[in-house]
Amino acid sequence: MPSIMPAVSAADSKENGDIKLETAPFDPRFPNQNQTRYCYQSFIDYHRCHAVKGEDYEPCEYFKKVFNSICPIAWIEKWNTQIEENRFPGKIQ
Template identity: 70%
Template sequence: MHYGDRVVYILLSLRYNARIRVKTYTDELTPLDSICSVFAGANWYEREIWDMYGVFFANHPDLRRILTDYGFDGHPFRKDFPLSGFTEVRYDDELQRVVIEPLEMTQEFHHLLQTTLFLFYRSFLTFPLPVNMAEEVKLQTAPFDARFPNQNQTRNCWQNYVDYHRCHKIKGEDYEPCDYFKRVFRSICPNAWVEKWDSQMEEGVFAAKI
């Protein structure tokens, strides 16, 4: 997995002493076809990529976490995953069992600006993007009394709100990975903005195409 939206396969031929590198593109909502039916040894590699980066492989025989614990939230090798993690796992002497508690930090988590890093790799694509990916979301003008000091923070808030609703529209209301976007925009967006956008969604006048 090459961070951004590229997945790289490196195939080694022992007979011809040669390597082939195959690059493909994906995103958080688009699965890749598993190659386990062709290369059985890719089974655990694809499980590790899913566990660490969140890339979903369709038709994998047993796609589940392989390095992290059961019930782990998030994908540790992604740049938007905090170094400290979201929870603390420790052994409680009084309860005599392992407990999982929310992590308390003295400062807020840093949020990745998707508009700068993720879009960088689009210039390497040699085929036309689908309409829903090629269309650029324009930032809705926020109230001046509620804007972030940095416009990128405002854009990050807006983009995650849009991605959340697009994810559910594409994958369905029961697709849990979509909730990641909700956790992000809920942590950085003022409540007044979210209430306003929710109202616009209900009235069908929301600024972005979902």
């Protein structure tokens, strides 16, 4: 049975401008399968980085990439709402 979708090579995806999918890299501080702490700590680190270095500091985006990769979207939305309402339980500043 022929496949419906044609195979796309890496060269084709670069030429077409396709999005490269990645996940968070290994962090030896969080060696277990449960990545909840890694998710939460990356979220905190991102907001701390922006608080200290400013919104335009590019290296902070690493933490954003990590937490967007491993955190459930509902958690991120909840935490962002809590930050906006000044009731987030973590220490950011």
